[in-house]
Amino acid sequence: MAQEIVRYRKATRVLHHVHTAAFVVLFLTGLVLFIPQLSFIAQGGWTRVLHRIAAVIFAVAPVLYVLFNWEAAKKGIKEAFTWGAEDIKWLKAAPGYYFFNDESKMPPQGHMNTGQKMWWSIVLVFGALFVLTGIFMWFLKDILPAATFQWMVFFHDVSFIVTGCMLFVHIYLGVIHPLMTEAWKSITKGTVSAEYAKSHHGKWFKEASKRKPKGA
């Protein structure tokens, strides 16, 4: 059997699934507010209760992760905001690769490629914006000036649109795209084959093979 490299540790994978499940619930219970034809689903307000339960999980799960995995969290957050010239090259070459399987111009990538970093930084920024605006809308509604509340609703919706669209892209690339053969495995089992790591994350593979394989 080919050599396997650890890509995501168990704690990271659990956080991913818990957070995703919470987000999907939040997404669907929020979506009914944008389709008047579906508003009958929300009658009685049970979607609002569900939205709040999921919101607590969505907000608390990452905090617990950070508390118990401080080093990994620090590394992960740093990764999201470390950008360089390589990323520009990647962005230029990406359409050729993702549409036409042209790997020739793709620069070797680290643990996360540019696209993954984009999504990951969107998750961090808009996740925080979601939680912040949500707290205002949930608990401070009666205290806030109406204008402040209005802007909170506005930015909650902007976050919803950005992360909602990107969630489709994320699921598509992780599960459906013909070339992402081991993305799903990496987040369920936590490992990828050496071959996949070499072609998709060349830089990371080099670093990982130098030391004892560890992952993030």
Next chain:
Amino acid sequence: MADKAILFDSTRCTACRGCQAACKNWNENDENIPTVENGVDARNTGSYENPPDLSTSTWLRMRFTEVERQGKLSWFFTRVSCMHCTDAACVKVCPDGALFYDDLTGFVAYDKDLCTGCGYCVEFCPFDVPRTDRNVITGLAKMDKCTLCTTPGLNRLDAGEKPACVKACPPKALLYDDRDKLVALGKQRVQTLKAAGLNNANLYGENELDGLHVLYVLEDSPDAYGLPVDPKVPGVAIAWQDIIQPLGWIMGGATIVGLGLNYLVARQAKIRKEQTAKKEE
């Protein structure tokens, strides 16, 4: 059918609050003993004004604004209730279609069964009228406001009756009729007041928010009555409902279509590459 309206003449009002009582009585909002627990914050606040605020079971109340005229204490009386705007912020932001325009009268009608309790109407109303009884933890809530006596099952207008508040008003400070007629009548009344020396008299609601369905004859500026001088649908509501949301649907649609196209192209490219690889072997 022509739009209907209520004309409130503040200079005729004696603040007997018969309208308040009639409103509660007709709309079955009178079952509660007025306590904070029952949603009616009725306590003495050093004024004849009571209760001090609207609530889910108080859809109309009279506001007493103290003013000094010729060295004497006097009041401006203001009817505080839904103004039934033609361009209503609450209808714009309501996600469930629970708030909508009544075809026959132009009023902002309300179907309580459809309300899911989001409370956007509460925060976006330029007149601060809708109220909810929200549970802070669960978020469960229902909004309530004046339906101009069109609540299903309690619809006075369909029965050919006037709204309860109008019917109850002893000095005829409240009138109900075609909106056009009331605008003309209001203007006439303003002229009379001006002729009597009340130079600041004005008709409020003729053009505000494309025309309110509750018109006020005031003897001083709306400001003096605690009414917004130039009420507007908040800019955020317009940016949100007319720009961001359509943009969101376009982005969402484009994303899904784009991903579908990508799948078709990328799968072909992969198959071609594999075939080329095979041939080379």
